[in-house]
Amino acid sequence: MKKIILFAAAMLAFLGLSAQPKFAYVNFSELVQLMPEADQARTTITASGKEAQDTYQSMMDEFNTKYSQYEQKASTWTPAIRESKEKELTDIQRRVQEFSQSIQQELQQQEQQLMAPIYKKAQDTLNEIAKKGGYLVVIDRSTALYLDETQWTDLTKEARQALGIPEDRTLESLQAELQAAAANLQ
Numbered sequence: 001m002k003k004i005i006l007f008a009a010a011m012l013a014f015l016g017l018s019a020q021p022k023f024a025y026v027n028f029s030e031l032v033q034l035m036p037e038a039d040q041a042r043t044t045i046t047a048s049g050k051e052a053q054d055t056y057q058s059m060m061d062e063f064n065t066k067y068s069q070y071e072q073k074a075s076t077w078t079p080a081i082r083e084s085k086e087k088e089l090t091d092i093q094r095r096v097q098e099f100s101q102s103i104q105q106e107l108q109q110q111e112q113q114l115m116a117p118i119y120k121k122a123q124d125t126l127n128e129i130a131k132k133g134g135y136l137v138v139i140d141r142s143t144a145l146y147l148d149e150t151q152w153t154d155l156t157k158e159a160r161q162a163l164g165i166p167e168d169r170t171l172e173s174l175q176a177e178l179q180a181a182a183a184n185l186q
Contacts, residue, residue, distance in 0.1 A: 122159070138155060
């Protein structure tokens, strides 16, 4: 019985030494940015930002119109009217400032809410690929200070396929798309 236990222990030790652990890396940021779902999120975020900018501009136009009116007529108004108009201008300024602060927070929250499922999908896909491939560790290439790529496997291409990212889509082509869209908005 002791011989069988010793033999089993020796075999496990041998197998442990002979089995090479598998390590991989991936460009996680690239995957997330190029996912089709990210395009949808960017479109929604851009539309919300444009709407916020339009609202802000409308508020500023109101302030500028009333301020211009104040400058032109203040000398002819009674003190009570002048005081009322100054209070109105102060209220508009306060509303603009409050709107600016709150909309920034709302837009950040919206971005986080829209991107969270995209990050999760990418992470879940990578977890599945790593498990199927028997990888011990998968790291984000962008966070590695040094990586001997000859000792590690790049899973980016496999992950791109699993996430439905077209082969010809790159960060450069995405940047060109975003610049063209920005130019069309102006």
